[in-house]
Amino acid sequence: MKKYFLTLLLSSITFAHIYMIATITEGSISGYLPLIFVVSGFVFLIYLVSAFPFSLLLNRRKKPFSIIGLIAYLLITFFVIQIIDRTFFERIISMESKMFIAEGWIMYVIWLGLGLSYWFWNSVFVLKRYN
Secondary structure (H helix, E strand, O other): OHHHHHHHHHHHHHHHHHHHHOOOHHHHHHHHHHHHHHHHHHHHHHHHHHHHHHHHHHHHOOOOHHHHHHHHHHHHHHHHHHHOHHHHHHHHOOOOOOOOOOOOOHHHHHHHHHHHHHHHHHHHHHHHHOO
């Protein structure tokens, strides 16, 4: 269980840094450190509810740094983001999707950052027994 906690903690911190670097502006550098803790805490809860139970199922026969595992985590992350992002359904209905527009690129950073960070730390801590 300690390995899973480390995976959750380091994945949250890693994603918080990815998110902050992607969204930081010149005027917001002073608030960077306190916001890291807020984003990390929020992401920790998301991982605890979504990625942790999924990783218990997926880790039974998986090897570290598996491409299939990465794809599975990215798919789960995509669905979790769509559940959290309430405006997604409004964009589908109105056909005003922000995909691939300058304002919508941050959703891809969030999607890839969440999936990659959890996959990486899960492979390092939990799945290293297969090496």
